[in-house]
Amino acid sequence: MRAGSGNAAVLGTVATLTETTTFTGLGDLPHFNPDDDRDPLHPAVASLRAAIAAATSVLICTPEYAGGLPGSFKNLLDWTVGGGEIYGKPVAWINASSVAAPTGGGDAHxxxxxxxxxxxxxxxxxxxxxxxxxxxxxxxxxxxxxDLRERIAVAVKRLSEGG
Known part of the structure; x- marks a missing residue:
């Protein structure tokens, strides 16, 4: 959600390399509640699921926060389970963290x-x-x-080939 982050820059770079759609509604998603995972879906949830359904693959860039996934991003993932749009979809992630963390983002991933x-x-x-x-x-x-742009391009190419 932080516009100036390395993760946002990676996604911005990917958009210069290939046709892409970036989901920007993370902050609009309601807290996940299985009772609300039914029609009519909250508009932000419907938008998320439609974006995933339309994608040929999904690239994720998320930081590690407090030793795991940021709560807002875990909430997004929770909304992906019930819809099934991500089932069988090729997915990869790029860890853009430049901060020396004990796990290098490994716990989040x-x-x-x-x-x-x-x-x-x-x-x-x-x-x-x-x-x-x-x-x-x-x-x-x-x-x-x-050099970083080339590494990002290689990851994107591998994702497109893996799907």
């Missing part, structure tokens, strides 16, 4: 793997990457460092 596996997503291992993006490598919402 372990949680992400668990939820995505439960939801039936097809994790494209070759496309999952740790590409630390320091603030100095970002300008105008995209990664400008050529």
């Amino acid at each position: 372990d949680s992400l793997r668990k939820v995505l596996t439960y939801a039936g997503a097809e994790i494209v291992e070759e496309a999952c990457a740790r590409i630390p993006v320091p603030r100095a490598a970002v300008a105008d919402g995209v990664v400008v460092d050529p």
